[in-house]
Structures are given as C-alpha cells and as structure tokens.
Amino acid sequence: SRALAPSRARLPYPPPFPASSSFSTAASPSRLLSRPRRGFQRLPPVRAMASGNPYAAELAAAKKAVTLAARLCKVTRLVPFSPPSCGLRSERPSAPHFSGGSQILVSLVLKMEVSSGPFSLVAEEDSEELRKDGAGEILEEITDLVNETLVDDGSYNISFTKEGILSAIDDGKSEGGPSGRHWVLDPIDGTKGFLRGDQYAIALALLDEGKVVLGVLACPNLPLSSISNTNGSSSGDQVGALFSATIGCGTEVESLYGSPAQKVTVCSIDNPVDASFFESYESAHSMHDLTSSIAEKLGVLAPPVRIDSQAKYGALARGDGAIYLRFPHKGYKEKIWDHAAGSIVVTEAGGIVTDAAGNDLDFSKGRFLELDTGIIATNKQLMPSLLKAVQQSIEEKKQATSLL
Numbered sequence: 291s292r293a294l295a296p297s298r299a300r301l302p303y304p305p306p307f308p309a310s311s312s313f314s315t316a317a318s319p320s321r322l323l324s325r326p327r328r329g330f331q332r333l334p335p336v337r338a339m340a341s342g343n344p345y346a347a348e349l350a351a352a353k354k355a356v357t358l359a360a361r362l363c364k365v366t367r368l369v370p371f372s373p374p375s376c377g378l379r380s381e382r383p384s385a386p387h388f389s390g391g392s393q394i395l396v397s398l399v400l401k402m403e404v405s406s407g408p409f410s411l412v413a414e415e416d417s418e419e420l421r422k423d424g425a426g427e428i429l430e431e432i433t434d435l436v437n438e439t440l441v442d443d444g445s446y447n448i449s450f451t452k453e454g455i456l457s458a459i460d461d462g463k464s465e466g467g468p469s470g471r472h473w474v475l476d477p478i479d480g481t482k483g484f485l486r487g488d489q490y491a492i493a494l495a496l497l498d499e500g501k502v503v504l505g506v507l508a509c510p511n512l513p514l515s516s517i518s519n520t521n522g523s524s525s526g527d528q529v530g531a532l533f534s535a536t537i538g539c540g541t542e543v544e545s546l547y548g549s550p551a552q553k554v555t556v557c558s559i560d561n562p563v564d565a566s567f568f569e570s571y572e573s574a575h576s577m578h579d580l581t582s583s584i585a586e587k588l589g590v591l592a593p594p595v596r597i598d599s600q601a602k603y604g605a606l607a608r609g610d611g612a613i614y615l616r617f618p619h620k621g622y623k624e625k626i627w628d629h630a631a632g633s634i635v636v637t638e639a640g641g642i643v644t645d646a647a648g649n650d651l652d653f654s655k656g657r658f659l660e661l662d663t664g665i666i667a668t669n670k671q672l673m674p675s676l677l678k679a680v681q682q683s684i685e686e687k688k689q690a691t692s693l694l
C-alpha cells in the first residue's frame with residue numbers, strides 16, 4: 291500500500307462522516323490504476339478569501355470538488371494482456387464507475403471543506419445498484435478510484451471503505467426545496483458525450499433559500515479557446531475548462547489544470563443574422579425540427595452547434611455562440627442538476643435563462659423543474675425576438691400536430 295501524504299484538510303481528522311467504522315487510514319490495495327498526470331499539482335487548501343464574496347469558501351470548495359472529480363473521470367486502468375507476458379494495456383473503467391465515483395468524490399470533498407450547517411446534496415446517483423448482490427467488484431473499483439484520486443492529490447490523509455463510499459453516494463438523496471442550503475450535482479452531465487469521448491460536464495451548484503447562488507462547471511473536453519463555428523472538437527487546442535460563478539460576482543473561466551481565472555461575458559450580438567446557436571447533440575434530447583424553425587424565424591444563418599451537456603452554458607457564457615435552445619420531447623421532466631450550475635454561469639456573465647414562456651427557472655420545487663415546454667438562453671439584446679420566435683414556432687408545431 292502507498293504512503294499517504296500529510297493531511298491538509300481544514301476539518302479535524304477524522305471528519306464527522308461517515309460513521310467512523312466506514313473509513314480507514316490505510317489506502318486500499320492497488321488496482322493498477324493510472325491517470326494522465328498532465329502536470330497535476332496538489333490543489334491548494336481551501337480557505338475563505340477576503341474577496342467580498344459571501345460564498346467565497348463554498349466556491350473554493352466547489353471548484354476543488356469538481357476539479358478532483360474531473361481528474362477521476364480521466365482515469366485509465368492498466369490491465370494485463372492475455373497472455374500476461376505480453377505486458378499491460380490501457381483500459382477505461384465503465385461509465386457507472388465514473389458517475390458514481392464523481393458523485394462520491396464531490397460529496398466527500400464538500401463535507402470535508404464546508405463545515406457550516408447541515409449538509410444537503412441533491413444529486414443524480416444513488417447506491418441501489420451498488421448494494422445489489424454481485425455488485426461487489428464494481429463497488430471495490432469505485433472505492434479504489436475515489437481513494438486513489440484523493441491520495442494522488444495529497445490534500446487529505448484519509449481513505450474510505452466500501453461502506454463509507456455507499457454512505458457518501460446516498461448523501462445525494464436530498465429533495466432540495468425552498469428553504470436552507472442545498473448542493474445540487476450532476477456528477478457526469480452528458481453521459482452520451484462522455485461515452486463518445488466528446489463533451490460532458492461535472493456540474494455543481496448551491497441553492498440558498500431556493501435561489502442558485504453559485505455554480506461551477508468542469509468541462510474536461512472543452513477547449514479553453516472559443517469553439518465558435520466548430521462542433522466542440524478540440525483540433526489540438528488545450529482542453530479542460532472550469533467555469534465558476536457566484537451571485538453578484540460575475541462568471542470566470544480557468545484551465546482545469548491551473549491558470550489564472552478570467553472574467554467572461556456573453557456576446558453582445560444584437561442582430562440574429564450574426565448569431566449562432568447551441569443545442570443538444572442528441573436529437574432524442576431536444577427537438578431539432580423545432581429549433582431549426584426558431585432559427586429560421588429569427589434569421590439565424592449559421593448551422594446549429596451541437597454539443598452535449600452543460601458545456602453549452604459555459605460556451606454561451608464566454609460568447610462562443612449567442613443562443614442556447616433546449617426542447618426535450620413531450621413527457622420529459624427536467625431535473626434541477628441539469629441546469630442549476632449552467633444557468634448561473636450564464637446569468638452572471640450577463641445572459642438570461644428562461645423557459646419557453648419567458649419565466650425564470652425556479653429551482654426551489656424539489657428535484658425537478660416545473661416549466662413551460664423548453665429552456666432558452668441568450669443575451670439581453672436578443673431575448674425579446676428569441677422569445678417571439680420560440681412562441682410562434684411552438685404554436686405552429688402544435689397546430690401541425692393537431693392536424694395529424
């Protein structure tokens with residue numbers, strides 16, 4: 291087993307979770323994990339900065355949590371060829387490892403770093419599958435993924451047992467709501483993009499009394515430079531963007547691998563002819579026929595930029611494109627973790643995010659959003675004409691469907 295680095299956790303060790311029988315000070319047995327090191331540095335200890343930002347400590351913790359989760363999502367495992375004498379080959383664990391591992395890591399880091407008040411997390415994953423007979427191996431691998439990511443960073447002198455890992459994932463069961471503070475997490479947003487090796491995001495927000503007050507988006511495959519007029523592919527550019535926003539303090543972007551944060555703002559285009567728009571890569575996630583009708587009504591000339599996940603909100607916030615359109619098929623219920631972080635990243639960059647009727651998104655109703663038809667985002671100049679085009683196109687679609 292590996293020597294553990296000295297503890298840098300702010301909280302006394304052991305932290306007040308999970309039950310003390312759930313973690314040990316010994317690292318779990320090596321599972322031949324390897325990760326791209328890319329000059330990873332130990333993330334700085336989280337401390338509240340005298341910045342005038344009332345959520346500075348929470349923001350620093352959130353950035354640390356999603357950065358570590360993004361590292362976990364890049365892990366490859368070295369496994370022996372068959373026959374073993376042929377050496378080792380690189381293999382990626384499967385998607386549930388990463389999604390579960392990411393949620394656990396974020397939950398653990400937040401609990402270690404943010405000590406004030408009760409801890410509430412509204413998140414996508416739960417432990418049901420992992421507690422089933424036959425899930426022992428995957429649970430062990432997730433436990434290793436989490437522990438090795440923590441050990442590699444060196445900030446925490448701690449290692450979790452399987453029971454501690456199960457309990458950390460179950461912390462995400464909160465129902466949220468209008469009072470108190472709730473963290474809101476999508477551990478891997480855009481699973482389809484993740485599986486394709488395209489865009490995905492680790493999206494984390496904080497609700498305070500029903501309002502989103504901070505949001506961070508780790509986008510491991512998003513180029514640091516603009517993706518305007520591309521389909522989100524990197525063409526050799528440096529990838530790995532971390533967006534962060536706190537209410538009243540603006541939106542920033544920095545490299546996931548360390549760079550000074552820079553303020554970003556949405557684009558200032560006021561003529562839709564010059565605009566481009568983002569939408570889901572997957573036609574099953576958003577009605578491409580409806581978005582094409584909206585774009586046509588507006589006079590948008592550029593083809594849609596189709597990328598997965600809340601990386602679209604980040605790209606919009608830094609002005610890579612002017613409009614985001616999302617119209618899931620009938621019956622789909624939006625979850626708060628799919629929009630909480632993205633929406634504040636855009637609004638703090640000067641943009642507007644509403645439903646198809648022009649209402650603000652309400653994150654205080656529990657795990658789901660109650661909204662009218664779809665979600666749209668753009669700058670203040672374009673919003674009035676966008677809303678008009680959206681409502682006309684929806685009306686036309688309704689009439690066409692009722693004629694069928």
Ligand SMILES: Nc1ncnc2c1ncn2[C@@H]1O[C@H](COP(=O)(O)O)[C@@H](O)[C@H]1OP(=O)(O)O
Binds near residue numbers: 572575576598619
């Ligand atoms: N049938 C569906 N319709 C709309 N969105 C969906 C559907 N299935 C999954 N999603 C979610 O939509 C989001 C991605 O949207 P997109 O990439 O198209 O913008 C993800 O949160 C994804 O879930 P998940 O986070 O589990 O991947």
Ligand SMILES: [Mg+2]
Binds near residue numbers: 478479
């Ligand atoms: Mg999602």
